[in-house]
Amino acid sequence: xxxxxxxxxxxxxxxxxxxxxxxxxxxxxxxxxxxxxxxxxxxxxxxxxxxxxxxxxxxxxxxxxxxxxxxxxxxxxxxxxxxxxxxxxxxxxxxxxxxxxxxxxxxxxxxxxxxxxxxxxxxxxxxxxxxxxxxxxxxxxxxxxxxxxxxxxxxxxxxxxxxxxxxxxxxxxxxxxxxxxxxxxxxxxxxxxxxxxxxxxxxxxxxxxxxxxxxxxxxxxxxxxxxxxxxxxxxxxxxxxxxxxxxxxxxxxxxxxxxxxxxxxxxxxxxxxxxxxxxxxxxxxxxxxxxxxxxxxxxxxxxxxxxxxxx
Numbered sequence: 323x324x325x326x327x328x329x330x331x332x333x334x335x336x337x338x339x340x341x342x343x344x345x346x347x348x349x350x351x352x353x354x355x356x357x358x359x360x361x362x363x364x365x366x367x368x369x370x371x372x373x374x375x376x377x378x379x380x381x382x383x384x385x386x387x388x389x390x391x392x393x394x395x396x397x398x399x400x401x402x403x404x405x406x407x408x409x410x411x412x413x414x415x416x417x418x419x420x421x422x423x424x425x426x427x428x429x430x431x432x433x434x435x436x437x438x439x440x441x442x443x444x445x446x447x448x449x450x451x452x453x454x455x456x457x458x459x460x461x462x463x464x465x466x467x468x469x470x471x472x473x474x475x476x477x478x479x480x481x482x483x484x485x486x487x488x489x490x491x492x493x494x495x496x497x498x499x500x501x502x503x504x505x506x507x508x509x510x511x512x513x514x515x516x517x518x519x520x521x522x523x524x525x526x527x528x529x530x531x532x533x534x535x536x537x538x539x540x541x542x543x544x545x546x547x548x549x550x551x552x553x554x555x556x557x558x559x560x561x562x563x564x565x566x567x568x569x570x571x572x573x574x575x576x577x578x579x580x581x582x583x584x585x586x587x588x589x590x591x592x593x594x595x596x597x598x599x600x601x602x603x604x605x606x607x608x609x610x611x612x613x614x615x616x617x618x619x620x621x622x623x624x625x626x627x628x629x630x631x632x633x
Contacts, residue, residue: 327419328353331447333393336361339372339384347449351480355386355394355445366480391442398423398447409536411436412512420450420517420524450517452525456482457489461498463624463632464608468501470494470554470578472605476585477612482620483582484558486612488515488525490580491556495528506531507552507577509542515558540564543572554578566596573605587611588629608632 325347329340336355345363352364360371360383373381398417409415415423427442464473473490477483497503510516510533516523518535527533532550534542539557546552555577560566572579583597588609591597600606604627613622624632 328421328447328449331394331398331417331421331423333390333397336372336384336386336390336394339374343372348451350449351451352449353447355391357386357388357391357443359386360384361386391445394445395425395442407438410439413439414512416513416517416519418519418524420452420519422448422450422512422514422517424448450514450525451485452488453482453485454489454492454526457486457493458498460486460490460610460621460624461493464490464580464610465494465501470504470580471607472573472578473580473608473610474606475580475582475610475612476587476591477582478586479584481612483612484514486610487556487558487580487582488527491515491531491554492526492528494554494580495530503528503530504553505551506554506556507543507546507550508533509537509539509546509555509557510535511537511539511542512558515556538564540568543568547572547575547577552577554580556580558582559584563596566600569600569605579606588625604628 328347329337332340339361349365350363351366354362354364362369362371371383374384375381398415410425413424413426417423424446425439425442426444427439429436430438430440464471475483475487491506491508495503495506506528508515508527508531510518513535515525516527516533516535517525518533521535523533532546532552534545537545539560540562543555543557546555555572560569560581560583569579585591591601607627609625611622613620626632
């Protein structure tokens, strides 16, 4: 990841601190700015805040100012915040490089509909990470004789499920070894998988992948089936009831499905009624469980639809 691409997003005072600190951007997940609070760097194994005297333990924590937030928003929006009004209603902006800028502040309502946000008090820049090849060892467990298994990736937050899904999509789309690639349809509701910026994917999801960016998962899955003839459909973070109805439609039409969900175990999934139904029907043929015990993306176990280990 290019340090210059990240530092140029920030106000000049914070840019100077980052240039002096030289954080490891390949292991950095978030940079969080709150007005009147320290500037936090969130890593895989924890967090720390930037000090005015570099990494000196006795240095004074740098406290973020409202001017820092305003200047940073101007940079990330290219001085055109009005162009991002629709995205701001969702609480985030997608920017070049596939990174996501989350914001909080005073929400502007019209009836029950969010119209925008003002008095921004926090900015959280989530850095997009591509780890090409991270899915290589898992592919033989979810693919056999040209057949991709319906697969669910399960992990707690920030354990690498989106990164793993991204590389699975890329390799299935491109093909690997002597396995030919196939058409993959991606519904990227929160712009995290492809990281589209003005419609152009910033992350590599493969040469045969079609992306619906910013589209609700349920509607998007049906749109792809009707219009793009995908062999595999991929979505991140199933959760709503309509998502599960669309899952059944994808499976019944002959497409293969790869999805993710927050969770830590089969017991966690069984406690959720919508998942319990899919598990009872044995819709998913593979369950990949991740942990961050060693590092993000660590594969803890892969189970088949009967709950038996495939490793």
